[in-house]
Amino acid sequence: MLSVALQALHTLRARRTTLVGSFTALALGVALLTVMGLALASSLEAPPRAPERFVAAPVVVKGADTLRVSTPIGTRTQPLARPRAVPAAVVTELRQLGRVTLDRTFPVRAENAPGDLVGHPWPVAAFASYEIASGRAPRTDREVVVTGSWAEPGRTLRTEHGDVTVVGTVADRGFEHAVFYTAARAARLAPRSTQLVVAARPAAVRNAVRGVPGVQVLTGDGRRLADPDPDRDREALTALNALFGTAGGVTAFVSVFVVASTFAFAVAQRRREFGLLRTAGATPGQLRGTVLAEALLVGALASAAGCALGGYGAPRLARWTVDGGLAPGWFRIGARTWPYGAAFSAGLLVALLGAAAASWRAGRTGPAEALREADVDSRPMTRGRRLCGAGLLVTAAVLPLLDDPGDLLHRKTYVSRPMVLITAVALLSPVLVRPLVGLLTRAPAARLPGATWLLVREHAVAGVRRTAAVAAPVLVTVALTGSLLGATATLNAARAAETRDRTTAAFVLTPPDDAGFDAATLRAARAVPGAEVSGTSASAVYVLEDGVALVRSEARAADPAALAATARLPLAAGRTADLDDGSIIVNEEWERHTVGQRVRVWLGDGTRRTLRVAAVLRTGTGDNGVYITPANASGAAVDRVDVALRDGADAGAVAAGLRKAVRASGGRVRTADQWVAAAHPQSDRTTRLGLLLVLGIALVYTGISLVNTTVMATADRVRELAALRLAGATRAQVLRLVGTEAVTVVAVGALLGLLVAVVELAGMRQALRLLSAPDPVRLPWPALGAATGACAVLAATAAVATAWPAVRRGAAELAGLRQ
Structure with a gap:
């Protein structure tokens, strides 16, 4: 042998x-x-x-920007939501060592200008090696120097800080679009400075700041830490x-x-x-x-x-x-x-x-x-295949019961979980092929003339392994498309519904950038007749969980009375009105979340406080952060204003008054529904591209594999084609049969994939219900239809193209071919 x-x-x-x-x-x-x-x-x-803004600076001193907490297993750190300024006493001591230049950075908005403009005081330009390329340095509050060539000397810029004249330009260094004001004007526009440059020996500077918690002295390559x-x-x-x-x-x-x-x-x-x-x-x-x-x-x-x-x-x-x-x-x-x-x-x-x-x-x-x-698959399922398929099916059913409901909403979970169920369904697919093929072909066979649908059903059932093999890539394609796109769409819809349920405001005001609203704008908004105004600020609160994990929670700082009038918080216990400067509203994810308990926290600037739990929010989709009062978010700018209508107030008149109030600051006035749509879009461009990468590569591969498997399956059926030709079938009828079979098998795979997607989204819906969150389910029907249609076209084209050379031969010649 x-x-x-x-x-x-x-x-x-x-x-x-x-x-x-x-x-x-x-x-x-x-x-x-x-x-x-x-x-x-x-x-x-x-x-x-390498350093960018401070490449030529001798020494940079940076205020505390990191929270450090000692635990039994080491020091835990978190970036501060609001970095601290260098203490005034330290600045005074540093001035005795050499010239001190305070750095300030603030957003600038100007017409017909780059959208990412930032303002700086002119004295810091030298530390980035900026040199005047044309014109001169600014001398008055109404003069500026800009980077690049987008504005020439003599041009007037209309900004939210007033009109200014460009008197000079510097070369673009590639890392920012800057507008340089005089030091005095920059100090008024951005009173708070968190870092400075000292013209002194590094050793002397370190001695001056020794013992001041969190203050950093940056030299050499370390100066890059002072860059944006x-x-x-x-x-x-x-x-x-x-x-x-x-x-x-x-x-x-x-x-x-x-x-x-x-x-x-x-x-x-x-x-x-x-x-x-x-x-x-x-x-x-x-x-x-x-x-x-x-x-x-x-x-x-x-x-x-x-x-x-x-x-x-x-x-x-x-x-x-x-x-x-x-x-x-x-x-x-x-x-x-x-x-x-x-x-x-x-x-x-x-x-x-x-x-x-x-x-x-x-x-x-x-x-x-x-x-x-x-010739016939009489036993397509082995005992091992049945056991593996059943085991994976049980695993897919049990896993959600073992996980925390919140974990089911994480990307890693909803990306990986469908894989177990896909494999289980693929292993058990020979058992499901017969009933699905019967379901898809029985009605057409009864209504249409000819034996096409009868042959489709009999061929698909007789070759169960072949049918399951061709359907497998379709199963993966449809299941992944439905599960991943459906999961993201369902979460987006749940979060948007949750956000909408939390507000009773008629309008929401938002600033054009992270700088927030100034005091004058807030006063103007509160003066609008019929408007109940609640301004809130973004901050953070840190808590040590289990004595070893330093956890950051996003926080909103709000006046309790105004918050109660414009928000409907999803409370599990307590009252919004009980919030005060000595308390906090937490959510159920916190280790200590019983009303009346006292929790040790660190505020956004690192200040340590012990606060009483005034109320507890439901977990929801994970966007329910914590609430504190403005006194516990010192210096945080108001970045959102919710406006409710007082009894009898005219919505149109209030909206007009609010637009007038925010006009000078460039803020926007939206209805609550418009704000929800803007704040929680279906997915941003980066998310869409990332999902395209994850899905696109996999789906292109499964598409190629579908063609590959279809070609293998069709090439193996030359004897069947010969028998049909000998029985009197024309070439067109044989090709139509082959194409119809391919489309039917694709439909079987699509139904199995849809089953997987529905089961996965049903598990996500149950998790949302357990978290007391809105539970809309969004199946991506357009994407599912496109994926199924593409698979059908690929499979039918591959099957017909493979069968065509054989069908072109005579019936007698086909009968004599060997497999």
């Missing part, structure tokens, strides 16, 4: 379609794993960043790491799922061949050895090709993420090699496991039994 290796090579030559199909599925899967691995490895480190958003690279890496981690997890699942399914189907197609070999005397071990040798050969070649393809595609993925704003401009694919080894090993392992699982059944069947099963 031929050796295992020679038999494997002979089989590969004889079954080119199966070889190409398995090779394509595995190569693309390894390519995707390589791309995700390279992207993930490259998101672990950021390039070193110094942690942006780290935050960008964290976001990228999460994005590529999620995409990698979804990609790995889809790749392994599709590759294992393709290899199992390729082996299942060869039952006739295995039966003949068993009849000729081949042992089960020889059959398994032959199949594993084939898988090893195809797996090695396809994995190598996939690694090469992934290395080519990874830089293009990086460029796309940069162009789409998902990654910073410096992001590049690094020179790491471990992703290649990991992807190659994974591809080879999946190929061997996929082939081994299918070959085991082929190897243990008897010769006569194998021949009997060659």
Whole structure:
């Protein structure tokens, strides 16, 4: 008998379609794993960043911007919501060492100007090595210098701070669009300064600030910490790491799922061949050895090709993420090699496991039994497959019961949970194929003339393995589309409904930037007849949970009486009116959340306080933060004003008065519904692009796999096509039958995928109910329809294109073809 290796090579030559199909599925899967691995490895480190605004500064002194709390397991830190200024006594001492220049940064809005303008005092321009390129330095309150060439000297800028004249320009350094005022004018526009430059020896400066908690002395490369958003690279890496981690997890699942399914189907197609070999005397071990040798050969070649393809595609993925704003401009694919080894090993392992699982059944069947099963799938479900499918189905049902309801709303959970249910349904799909095919074909068969639908039903039921294999990529496509898009849409709708339920305001006023409303604007708004005004500020509160975890909670600072008139807080206990300067409103996620209890907290500026719990909010979707009074959010600007209508007030007149009140500050007046829509959009551009990355890569791969599996399945049916032609069917009828079968199988996969999506969203709805949050369910019907339609077109086109060359031959010629 031929050796295992020679038999494997002979089989590969004889079954080119199966070889190409398995090779394509595995190569693309390894390519995707390589791309995700390279992207993930490259998101672990950021390039070193040099100082920008203070590159020429001798020493920068920065006020406390980090809360540090000692715990039994070490010091825990959190960024302060409101960094502290350098104490006045320290500034006085520093002035004795050398010239002190206070740095100030504030937003500037001007007509026909860049939208990200920031203001600075002119004296700090020298520390960024700015030099006058044209004109001169500002000398009066109405004169400014700008960066770049968007404004020439002599131009008048209309800003919210009044009209100013550009008297000079400096070269654009690439990291900001700045407007420089005189030091006196900048001090009035931004009275608070959190950092300064000292022209003195670093050692002397350190001695001067020694013992002052949190004050930092920055020199050398450390001066970059005084630049705007110094942690942006780290935050960008964290976001990228999460994005590529999620995409990698979804990609790995889809790749392994599709590759294992393709290899199992390729082996299942060869039952006739295995039966003949068993009849000729081949042992089960020889059959398994032959199949594993084939898988090893195809797996090695396809994995190598996939690694090469992934290395080519990874830089293009990086460029796309940069162009789409998902990654910073410096992001590049690094020179790491471990992703290649990991992807190659994974591809080879999946190929061997996929082939081994299918070959085991082929190897243990008897010769006569194998021949009997060659044409009809009489036992498509093995005991092992039933047990695995049932086990995964139970796991998918039990997992939500073990998790906290709040965890079910997290992205990692609603991205990963569908994978278990998808695998379970795919394993059990042969049991579901018959009833679903009957459901889809029974009505058309009864109403339409001809035997097309009858043949579709009988062929699909007779070849259950083939039907399940072709439906598997459709199942993944529809299930992921419905689960991921449906989960994000459901959460968005729940959060928007929750926000709308929390406010009883008729109008909401918002400032044009983070600077908030000034006192004059607030006074003007409160003076509008018929308006009940509640201005709130954004802040934060920190609490030490379990004695070791320093947790930050977003907070709103509000006047209790005004808050009660304009808000309907989702209270689980207590009253909004009981809030005062010595108390706090917390939510159920806090460790201590009983009304009357006292909790030790740190305020947004790091001040330590012990406050009484005045009321407790329900957990909701996680957006229910805490509420404090303005006295516990010192210096926080009012960034939102809710306006309710007093009894008998005219809404139109109040709206007109509010628009007039905020006109000078550039604020906006919206109805409550308009504000909810603006504050909680369906998804922003970055979220959409991120979701496109996660879904797009996986769905493109499943689409290609669908074509691949359809080609393999159709190429294996030459004898069936011959029988139809001999029975009198025309070429058009045979092609129409093949196309209809493909569309029917796609419909089976789509129904199974829809079932998975519905079950997942039902679990999310139950979690929202347990959290006392609105529970709307949003199925993305347009996306589901588009995904199903694309799969139907791909499958029908692939099936007809594969069958066309064979159908063109004569019936007698087809009858003589060997499989």
